[in-house]
Amino acid sequence: MGQSHPLDNSVYSALTGPQTHFAQRRGNALRYPLDVSPFMALPDSPDDADWADIAALAGPGGGVTLTALTVEPPDGWEVVTRITVLQLIDDGVAAARDQEAVRLTQADVPEMLALAGRTRPGPFLPRTIEMGTYLGIRSGGRLVAMAGERLRLPGWTEISGVCTDADWRGHGLGTRLMLAVAAGIRERGKTPFLHVVASNTNALRLYESLGFRLHRAMTLVLTRPPGEAPIR
Template identity: 85%
Template sequence: MGRSHPLDNSVHSALAGPHAHFARRRGNALRYPSDVSPFMALPDSPDDADWADVAALAGPGRGVLLTGLTVEPPDGWEIVTRGAVLQLVDAGIAAAPDGEAVRLTQADVPEMLALAERTKPGPFLPRTIEMGTYLGIRHGGRLVAMAGERLRPPGWTEISGVCTDADWRGQGLGTRLVLAVAAGIRKRGETPFLHVVASNTNAVRLYESLGFRLHRTATLVLTRPPAEVPISPGSTPRPTVRDGRRSSTG
């Protein structure tokens, strides 16, 4: 049976769809390049070979970051962290462009990385900006707030990277940027959604007040495979695709 909704396995939906140009694949396992996003993805009902493939994509000794419906690792895998995240979807937010918001470019990445390091909005890496449109607000030439687009399952775009410098909080800059990013998403015929850590009740209340509603609760898990992940008897090596080129794997 197929997925009932593209958001149920949003990372896989994005990498198999609009973000396929980013996809690093081994068998049915997918991941973003490590300088774009740490997220990896399994099919909806993974078997032992799928888990072996995602371990191979991660690399020896590296953790595997997953979110979605199927995030129970096999026996022998270490659970490094696990938490609940709420998936909220646009249910009538007042999306609108913002006259002070500017589109951020590669030239802004050093400032974006510094802002993300100070404010901890979630993973933001040197090439995260390539995932979609990022908007920022500057005061005195300094980048003080930003928000942008991350996952893109078919028909949907995630709003992410929402952060405001400590000196500028309480002025609604983050809210304005969320609404401006949402306006751009709607303009191309897609629906905004976002993820919030379930324990961040202040953020949940804010987003609900803007017109987002709960779609589902997902699990975010960082897990680490055992030193050697067995391949099921009789299985054959599965192809790896990098940058659109297929190569054999052992």
């Protein structure tokens, strides 16, 4: 079952492509390990067997988190959250290396988790750093901003995890790190892209001013199979 474009079903494209080493599979259903990312994936136009497989892959009490052009769970499944996210692609971003940016490593993960916990840029887990290159800026030895790579699909790499400590906002650190991450992606011959929640109009304006162009709207759904306990 082919896909019209890798970005249409980006998690599936990543887990069947450059990030297949992360893939936990049951039939056509795929997911990242729980300590890497919460995202799961089904092929385009999944059938009842695919939905049964992803329910089994989630396990008892587990929610199913999917992102695609459209996500319509079968009858009886509970939709816990449905969010419109916008997918933006590089359309002339002024990507540039940054002399202050340092590559973050496993030794930095506790600080990265703490920064993400304070700023909530989206899911960041103990092994998320393994998904790609993460860069940070430190002040007085303290990690005050970071940005990195999350989904990798054929020809494309997602910029994610962009966050700045509250005490350091307004200095353009997040923007600088985004441009530095974009430079690294381009150097590997890939095209940067990113996602932003549609209601975050300030972020959308910033990304468009940097040279990202709206590609299309996507749907993010957290759902659960019939008979499962409520998700907290």
